[in-house]
Amino acid sequence: MDMEQHRKGPGRAWLIVLSVLLPVVLLAAAAYLLLFGYNQFALELELNGGETLTLEFGEEYREPGCRLVLRGTRFWQEGVELDAAIQVSGQVDSGHLGNYALNYQAAYLGVEAETVRTVRVVDTVSPVITLVPDEPDLQAAPVYQEAGFSACDNYDGDLTAQVVRTEEEGRILYSVTDSSGNAATAERVIPIYDQYPPELTLLGGERTVLPLGMKYSDPGCTAYDRKDGDLTAQVTVSIDHPFVRYLPDSYQLTYRVTDSEGHESVATRTLVTEPAPRPRVIYPKGKTIYLTFDDGPGPDTGRLLDVLSRYNVKATFFVVDNGYPDLLRRMVNEGHSIGIHTRSHRYGEIYSGADAYFEDLFAMQQVIQDATGVETWLLRFPGGSSNTISRKNHGIMTYLTQAVEDCGFSYFDWNVDSDDAGSAKTANQVFQNVVDGIRENPYSVVLQHDIHSCSVDAVERIIRWGMDNGYQFLPLQTDSPVMHHEVQN
Numbered sequence: 001m002d003m004e005q006h007r008k009g010p011g012r013a014w015l016i017v018l019s020v021l022l023p024v025v026l027l028a029a030a031a032y033l034l035l036f037g038y039n040q041f042a043l044e045l046e047l048n049g050g051e052t053l054t055l056e057f058g059e060e061y062r063e064p065g066c067r068l069v070l071r072g073t074r075f076w077q078e079g080v081e082l083d084a085a086i087q088v089s090g091q092v093d094s095g096h097l098g099n100y101a102l103n104y105q106a107a108y109l110g111v112e113a114e115t116v117r118t119v120r121v122v123d124t125v126s127p128v129i130t131l132v133p134d135e136p137d138l139q140a141a142p143v144y145q146e147a148g149f150s151a152c153d154n155y156d157g158d159l160t161a162q163v164v165r166t167e168e169e170g171r172i173l174y175s176v177t178d179s180s181g182n183a184a185t186a187e188r189v190i191p192i193y194d195q196y197p198p199e200l201t202l203l204g205g206e207r208t209v210l211p212l213g214m215k216y217s218d219p220g221c222t223a224y225d226r227k228d229g230d231l232t233a234q235v236t237v238s239i240d241h242p243f244v245r246y247l248p249d250s251y252q253l254t255y256r257v258t259d260s261e262g263h264e265s266v267a268t269r270t271l272v273t274e275p276a277p278r279p280r281v282i283y284p285k286g287k288t289i290y291l292t293f294d295d296g297p298g299p300d301t302g303r304l305l306d307v308l309s310r311y312n313v314k315a316t317f318f319v320v321d322n323g324y325p326d327l328l329r330r331m332v333n334e335g336h337s338i339g340i341h342t343r344s345h346r347y348g349e350i351y352s353g354a355d356a357y358f359e360d361l362f363a364m365q366q367v368i369q370d371a372t373g374v375e376t377w378l379l380r381f382p383g384g385s386s387n388t389i390s391r392k393n394h395g396i397m398t399y400l401t402q403a404v405e406d407c408g409f410s411y412f413d414w415n416v417d418s419d420d421a422g423s424a425k426t427a428n429q430v431f432q433n434v435v436d437g438i439r440e441n442p443y444s445v446v447l448q449h450d451i452h453s454c455s456v457d458a459v460e461r462i463i464r465w466g467m468d469n470g471y472q473f474l475p476l477q478t479d480s481p482v483m484h485h486e487v488q489n
């Protein structure tokens with residue numbers, strides 16, 4: 001029993017020991033696992049401001065500091081800052097561009113930690129370009145003279161020699177880039193010191209010769225100013241005395257323009273008017289009748305045109321300003337010649353003087369041109385060149401017959417008179433007068449008036465008679481036989 005009990009004694013003690021030790025061992029094992037297995041600790045140096053810092057060239061480096069931290073992977077993840085001395089080694093030279101390394105070292109309970117920070121010293125500041133101002137009273141020069149410039153960089157220093165200078169559209173552009181790639185630009189508007197008046201350029205030359213009778217159309221004058229540019233629209237033109245289309249003369253045209261600085265430029269042109277060359281008369285081949293009709297258009301002109309059209313006969317109309325612009329157009333469109341008779345047909349007015357005559361003549365020329373687009377140089381004097389109704393103004397016809405030819409007109413009288421404005425009151429009388437006249441001439445310029453119905457009535461018979469007797473019918477041209485009468489006044 002005792003033995004058994006004795007044996008039992010140590011057995012119980014072992015149990016006691018086991019019951020005490022086992023939890024301790026288990027707890028220790030659990031604690032070990034918790035602290036060093038499941039959760040792992042690390043000692044870290046944490047850099048305030050990050051691992052890489054950028055410092056502007058020349059700026060003083062200020063250490064943002066560093067912390068020693070104990071941190072667990074599972075818990076204490078936020079870390080616990082430890083109070084320990086941190087050694088920093090390395091230098092940052094902000095006076096030189098480059099990357100600098102700073103080493104941080106610390107130890108805690110025999111465990112060491114270290115890290116590195118990189119500090120980049122950079123230049124991000126652009127150079128500065130300085131322009132010397134232009135002198136406002138600088139002498140005018142044909143080409144702009146540079147007033148001067150310089151460029152300075154905080155790192156590279158003087159960059160003036162590297163400045164690229166370009167001119168465009170009245171501006172100068174300056175640009176420069178420093179060694180770190182920082183660019184700078186500057187701009188100057190090219191000042192214009194205008195001491196010069198505008199430059200005038202005559203179009204068409206300094207001397208113009210114009211045939212009498214022509215309208216003068218000035219070719220103009222361009223003006224260019226250094227400062228104001230194109231001043232052509234501001235050019236004024238004046239003439240030294242009034243232009244007269246029918247008188248040979250010499251005129252001085254003066255062109256003026258003033259620039260914004262008050263400089264005036266003047267150019268002059270001489271305009272000389274002289275008699276127009278006279279056409280050489282070309283006589284038609286064969287027996288020829290020129291039918292001519294004065295004083296129209298009128299109510300009978302339309303049917304006259306119908307008759308002419310039916311026989312394909314071309315005639316000549318010396319017209320008056322009676323209206324009927326559509327008939328004037330029809331004459332031209334159907335191949336007839338159109339000439340000037342007079343605008344007013346008032347003898348007393350038109351033969352009162354050369355000015356009055358030519359005013360009437362050119363006015364009628366314009367009426368015809370406005371209606372038909374044709375500028376005609378065919379003319380028949382009211383009453384013919386041999387008229388005596390102008391006698392009140394002695395010598396007027398002698399003057400006018402020369403003057404109209406000097407103006408380029410061909411004036412036509414007639415050698416066959418139908419007398420339809422006189423004693424011929426019937427178509428038969430008109431017909432008889434016309435054919436009697438024609439028989440006497442190789443070329444006949446026949447005078448009729450399409451404002452007289454009986455005269456228009458005779459035209460078809462005259463045409464048939466002419467055709468039957470081997471005549472051709474032609475419209476007058478400036479070089480046709482003129483059949484001038486002897487001037488009586």
Ligand SMILES: [Zn+2]
Binds near residue numbers: 295341
């Ligand atoms: Zn007449």
